[in-house]
Structure formats: structure tokens, C-alpha cells
Amino acid sequence: MLKKIIALTLAIMMVATCLTACAAKGPSLKDVQKAGKLVVATSPDFPPFESLEDNKVVGIEVDILELVADKLGVELEIVQMDFDSVLVGIQSAKYDCGMSGITVTAEREKNMRFTTPYYNAAQVIVVKEGSAITGKADLADKTVSVQTGTTAESGCQDEKIKYQAFNANADAKTALTTGKVDAWVVDNLTAIQMVEEGDGLVILEEKMTEEPYAFAFAYGSETLVEEINNILKPMIEDGTIAGIFEKYGETYAKP
Numbered sequence: 001m002l003k004k005i006i007a008l009t010l011a012i013m014m015v016a017t018c019l020t021a022c023a024a025k026g027p028s029l030k031d032v033q034k035a036g037k038l039v040v041a042t043s044p045d046f047p048p049f050e051s052l053e054d055n056k057v058v059g060i061e062v063d064i065l066e067l068v069a070d071k072l073g074v075e076l077e078i079v080q081m082d083f084d085s086v087l088v089g090i091q092s093a094k095y096d097c098g099m100s101g102i103t104v105t106a107e108r109e110k111n112m113r114f115t116t117p118y119y120n121a122a123q124v125i126v127v128k129e130g131s132a133i134t135g136k137a138d139l140a141d142k143t144v145s146v147q148t149g150t151t152a153e154s155g156c157q158d159e160k161i162k163y164q165a166f167n168a169n170a171d172a173k174t175a176l177t178t179g180k181v182d183a184w185v186v187d188n189l190t191a192i193q194m195v196e197e198g199d200g201l202v203i204l205e206e207k208m209t210e211e212p213y214a215f216a217f218a219y220g221s222e223t224l225v226e227e228i229n230n231i232l233k234p235m236i237e238d239g240t241i242a243g244i245f246e247k248y249g250e251t252y253a254k255p
Contacts, residue, residue: 024093026113026218029072029227032096037075040065041095043083045168047193048248049101049213061099063244064118064235065215071231082167084149086216087112093218101187103151103211113221116229117212117255118241123152124191125204126176126184133183135206142182145172152185155209169194176201189250212255 032038042057044050050059057078069076081089083100090098091111101121104114125144127133133142139161146152148165156163164181166172169190176184177199184201185208186194195201217225235241236254245252 024091024218024220026090026093026221027096027224028221029223032074032224033072035074037077038065038069038072039077039079039096041079041081041086041089041098041100043086043100043168044080045170046083046101046187046190048189048250049187050099060244060248060250061101061215063247064232064241065097065099067235067240068228068231072227082149083147084167087149090216090218093220096217096221096224098216101190101213102216104214105151105154105211107154108216111219113217113219113225114214115217115225116232116236117214118232118236119213119245120210120253120255121213122188122210122253123155123185123208124188125206125208126173126186126191126195126201127182127204128176129200129202131182131202133204135204136208139183144183144185145175145181146185147172151209151211152187156185173199173201192250 042050042061044052044057048059049061050057057080062078066076079095086098086100089095103121104117125133125136125139133139136159143162143164144156145164145166146156147169148167153163153165164175166175169186172184172186173194175181188207191203195203215228242252
């Protein structure tokens with residue numbers, strides 16, 4: 001019996017060791033500086049934070065991380081993908097960092113590390129002009145469009161609101177303009193930019209949520225996150241980040 005207990009204990013220890021060894025681990029500060037680059041995953045369909053301009057990713061978060069990379073003494077390398085893939089890629093440590101207007105939530109903190117929040121965002125409701133929908137309460141028997149994997153989607157789940165999820169916000173918007181859904185839930189600054197494109201849409205005054213945005217990293221990247229926090233905090237306090245928002249014609253909401 002004693003031999004069986006010892007054998008079982010050893011087997012459990014081996015499994016635990018294997019799980020620890022096999023778990024994805026993000027890069028340290030030294031790893032990134034040795035590589036000479038910070039590899040960032042993003043979904044560039046989230047203006048003014050990320051968008052494509054002449055096949056180049058530009059936006060508020062790009063400008064912020066370019067300054068961060070410069071302080072780290074490395075190059076900024078951006079990899080494009082769907083938003084949902086950004087989160088998966090960070091959790092598995094396939095990329096060094098994730099930026100896509102990522103909200104810090106308790107659920108996400110179970111699987112990844114976050115920097116100090118740099119911006120206080122809000123999710124808003126967009127409807128067609130003349131819609132009978134005037135606030136959250138009116139969504140109870142309606143269908144809304146959201147981007148897959150976002151807090152707009154999880155917020156609808158929490159509120160038990162019927163929704164359709166799309167890989168890109170452009171598709172979520174089209175679902176509203178073509179009448180496939182009754183409303184669209186999206187980040188406030190993205191809503192402002194995309195509503196200004198026309199199509200007869202308006203943003204409701206009542207917000208769905210208010211939430212902090214930060215940059216995401218895999219577990220194991222603690223030294224890297226700590227150093228980036230040391231860079232971000234003065235940028236928040238001295239108005240550098242506010243200046244970047246102003247460059248894009250946006251109002252900065254300090255977290």
C-alpha cells in the first residue's frame with residue numbers, strides 16, 4: 001500500500017511539474033531588450049486607437065507604444081489579427097503585448113497581466129436616427145451588434161441582451177445600417193469616428209459601461225510590465241498621453 005501511495009504521489013508531482021513547465025510564459029524585460037523589439041498584436045479596426053492608413057497601422061495606442069518602445073531601447077513590431085485572436089495570442093505568449101482598446105476585467109486578469117490603465121473608456125449604444133431606442137432599458141427585447149471578444153459582448157451577456165457578434169466593428173456597424181440588428185454597442189471614441197462617416201446613425205447619451213483601457217501581457221512578463229508602468233505613469237501625469245489624444249482630435253479621460 002505504501003509503495004502505491006508513493007507511486008501515486010510521484011505521479012501527481014510529475015503532472016504538476018509538467019503543467020508548470022508547459023505553461024506559456026511571457027517575455028521578461030531582458031528578453032525583449034535582447035530581441036531588440038516589442039512584438040505587439042492588434043486588431044486595426046478600432047479607430048482612433050488602431051486603424052489602417054495606406055496599409056500601415058496607426059492610432060493612439062500605436063503612438064503611445066512607440067514612445068514606450070523608444071524608452072525601452074527597442075523597435076515596435078505590430079502584427080495584425082482579429083480582436084479575439086489578440087487575447088488568445090497574449091495568453092499563449094505568442095506575442096509580447098496586446099493593444100486593441102483592451103479593457104481590464106477581473107475575468108481577463110485570471111489569464112493575463114495588465115499595465116497601469118492609461119485611459120477611462122465607455123461603451124455606448126448606437127442606433128439609427130429616429131429609433132425608438134433611447135437607453136439600455138429599451139434593449140430588453142431588441143438585438144444589438146458587437147465585436148467578438150470585447151466587453152461590449154460580455155456586457156450584453158451580463159445584461160441578458162440578445163446580440164450578434166462580428167469579427168470587425170465595421171461589420172457590426174453594417175449590421176445596424178442594413179437593419180439586421182436594432183442597435184450597436186461599441187467604444188465611445190470609435191463610435192464617434194464611425195458615426196461621423198454618415199449612414200444616419202446617432203449615439204445615445206446613456207452609456208452601457210465605463211471601463212479602463214490598458215496594454216495586455218502574458219503571465220511571466222512581470223519585469224517587462226513593471227518597466228512599462230514606470231514609463232507610462234509619467235506620460236499620464238505630464239500630459240503626454242493627453243497630447244496624443246488631442247492629436248487625433250479626441251478628449252482624454254484620465255483613469
